[in-house]
Amino acid sequence: MATQPTLGEVLQSQGVSRRAFMKFCSATASLMALPAGMGAAMAETLASAKRPSVIWLSFQECTGCTEALTRSHAPTIEGLIFDFVSLDYHHTLQAASGDAAEHAREQAQHDHAGEYLVLVDGSIPLMEHCSTIAGISNVQMLKEACADAAAVINIGTCSAYGGLPMAKPNPTNAVAVGDIITDKPIVNIPGCPPMPLAITGVIAHYLTMGGMPELDHLGRPQAFFGENIHDRCYRRPFYDRGQFAETFDDEGARKGWCLYKLGCKAPTTYNACAHLKWNNGVSFPIQSGHGCLGCSEPNFWDALAVYDSPAKGQFGDGAKLGAATVAGAALGAGAAVLARRKKTRIAEEEESAS
Amino acid sequence: MTLLEFARGPAIHASLIILVAGSMIRLVGVLALTRGADLSRPRDVFGNFKGYRTVFSRAWPSDEFTIVTRYQTAMAYVFHIATLLVVVAIVPHIEFITSLTGLSWPGLPNWIGVALGTIALVSLIALIMRRLSKPEVYNSTVGDYVTWIIVALPLITGLMAFAHVGLRYETMLALHILSSALLFAYFPFSKLMHAFWFLFSRAQSGVAYAHKGVRI
Ligand code: SF4
Numbered sequence: 001m002a003t004q005p006t007l008g009e010v011l012q013s014q015g016v017s018r019r020a021f022m023k024f025c026s027a028t029a030s031l032m033a034l035p036a037g038m039g040a041a042m043a044e045t046l047a048s049a050k051r052p053s054v055i056w057l058s059f060q061e062c063t064g065c066t067e068a069l070t071r072s073h074a075p076t077i078e079g080l081i082f083d084f085v086s087l088d089y090h091h092t093l094q095a096a097s098g099d100a101a102e103h104a105r106e107q108a109q110h111d112h113a114g115e116y117l118v119l120v121d122g123s124i125p126l127m128e129h130c131s132t133i134a135g136i137s138n139v140q141m142l143k144e145a146c147a148d149a150a151a152v153i154n155i156g157t158c159s160a161y162g163g164l165p166m167a168k169p170n171p172t173n174a175v176a177v178g179d180i181i182t183d184k185p186i187v188n189i190p191g192c193p194p195m196p197l198a199i200t201g202v203i204a205h206y207l208t209m210g211g212m213p214e215l216d217h218l219g220r221p222q223a224f225f226g227e228n229i230h231d232r233c234y235r236r237p238f239y240d241r242g243q244f245a246e247t248f249d250d251e252g253a254r255k256g257w258c259l260y261k262l263g264c265k266a267p268t269t270y271n272a273c274a275h276l277k278w279n280n281g282v283s284f285p286i287q288s289g290h291g292c293l294g295c296s297e298p299n300f301w302d303a304l305a306v307y308d309s310p311a312k313g314q315f316g317d318g319a320k321l322g323a324a325t326v327a328g329a330a331l332g333a334g335a336a337v338l339a340r341r342k343k344t345r346i347a348e349e350e351e352s353a354s
Numbered sequence: 355m356t357l358l359e360f361a362r363g364p365a366i367h368a369s370l371i372i373l374v375a376g377s378m379i380r381l382v383g384v385l386a387l388t389r390g391a392d393l394s395r396p397r398d399v400f401g402n403f404k405g406y407r408t409v410f411s412r413a414w415p416s417d418e419f420t421i422v423t424r425y426q427t428a429m430a431y432v433f434h435i436a437t438l439l440v441v442v443a444i445v446p447h448i449e450f451i452t453s454l455t456g457l458s459w460p461g462l463p464n465w466i467g468v469a470l471g472t473i474a475l476v477s478l479i480a481l482i483m484r485r486l487s488k489p490e491v492y493n494s495t496v497g498d499y500v501t502w503i504i505v506a507l508p509l510i511t512g513l514m515a516f517a518h519v520g521l522r523y524e525t526m527l528a529l530h531i532l533s534s535a536l537l538f539a540y541f542p543f544s545k546l547m548h549a550f551w552f553l554f555s556r557a558q559s560g561v562a563y564a565h566k567g568v569r570i
Pocket residue numbers: 229230231233234235236237239257258259260264265266267286291292
């Protein structure tokens with residue numbers, strides 16, 4: 001490959017000022033709870049870092065993750081994620097197509113063996129014919145691409161946990177990347193879509209610290225997924241006071257009361273939406289009046305219906321309870337009849353004996 | 355399947371089936387039994403009426419016993435009323451009942467729910483303290499202590515989940531639902547059936563005593 005420019009050179013050529021870059025670095029460093037002073041060190045390292053080769057694989061996905069990223073804060077620095085990396089393969093964004101595109105991927109795998117990052121959005125169907133690229137099944141392409149990768153970053157809930165394609169009845173037998181790739185470091189950045197800053201943050205961390213950030217039990221970076229949305233929600237006082245919106249157009253909804261009863265899943269959801277917010281810090285779903293869907297949690301689609309609050313049970317078939325009542329009553333009546341018979345028999349025996 | 359999915363799915367479902375089927379078996383099984391024929395003339399013509407009246411009149415101990423029993427009677431009232439209110443009047447419980455029955459009603463503010471739950475727990479502890487300090491009065495069995503624990507667990511986990519303290523909310527919620535499931539499944543086969551039996555047993559004793567002319 002031709003000598004690559006450093007990240008600093010690329011950003012400079014894009015017209016990103018040093019001040020904006022420093023601001024981004026210190027914000028990212030503090031967000032990721034890196035030690036004080038890391039912002040400057042991060043800026044230093046990032047500026048001189050060679051951009052890592054990235055192969056971005058898109059499997060069973062909706063392109064929402066890429067959309068979220070490319071349309072995020074443009075033209076702010078988070079939107080320049082693609083300048084952080086040398087994006088050698090990405091269906092949606094690359095100019096090449098057909099054989100040339102696949103060739104670029106193979107070339108990157110070959111040239112940067114052991115060093116490149118694989119970013120994946122979309123789940124992988126185990127029914128391999130359900131999704132293929134250039135005649136190669138998703139399973140096969142994932143295995144090939146990951147074979148010499150330094151690490152894998154799952155962008156979005158589908159690649160992290162299976163997401164929507166894996167929702168019941170899971171017609172393609174979809175699985176997450178971690179179900180197939182077990183011998184590489186994997187970072188999950190779930191969300192439907194994930195927060196762009198979480199993606200850039202992880203990559204910036206990788207470039208400056210040479211490794212992946214601290215992860216939680218679901219493989220998510222603690223820095224972005226360590227906090228409960230409900231704990232950070234500005235509607236929390238209404239929750240505590242018991243003031244809930246009952247419908248989407250009642251007085252409570254207009255007054256911005258808590259959306260718990262309308263199915264807000266934030267009490268069981270971990271993500272940075274409530275404090276980082278979306279669209280350059282403009283808003284996030286709860287602020288716009290809709291409860292949290294819990295999209296950064298595994299199995300969120302099947303866990304509870306969208307408008308059911310976290311306290312609701314899942315009873316399968318409620319009629320079973322009715323059947324249990326009738327069956328219990330019948331058994332009880334049966335037991336009573338037997339006891340009565342026994343009583344009568346004993347009385348008769350006593351009578352005949354006397 | 356996560357712990358929470360297991361708790362609010364199969365676990366709570368199975369425990370409710372055991373609760374209703376078990377309660378029906380015991381209620382119908384006992385109530386459908388015959389009583390022995392009454393061969394004596396009642397001492398009191400209003401005996402039956404007075405007997406049934408004891409269901410209410412003995413909701414507080416008779417004067418002779420008021421002083422010695424007032425501690426546990428008062429505590430028991432506090433416990434039962436606070437628990438009942440928590441069970442039917444806090445929003446997450448109403449949501450749960452709605453998902454089961456379709457019925458709903460306005461709930462209490464969460465901070466009152468926390469206060470009531472705390473009161474219920476404190477009174478439950480007060481009751482076990484008395485039981486422990488007066489073994490000769492209670493003649494407790496192992497079952498009594500097991501029952502106390504099974505009743506205390508949903509209260510403790512519920513309070514913690516509701517107040518968002520302790521483990522992560524989804525774990526606390528799962529533990530709360532699981533401990534409630536244990537309570538439901540245990541209920542029909544334990545002294546907790548007094549929730550139903552108190553009506554019948556009190557009436558039965560009242561009728562029997564009234565029949566014999568005891569002042570009730
Ligand atoms: S709207 Fe959702 S996150 Fe906010 S307080 Fe209510 S339940 Fe919690």
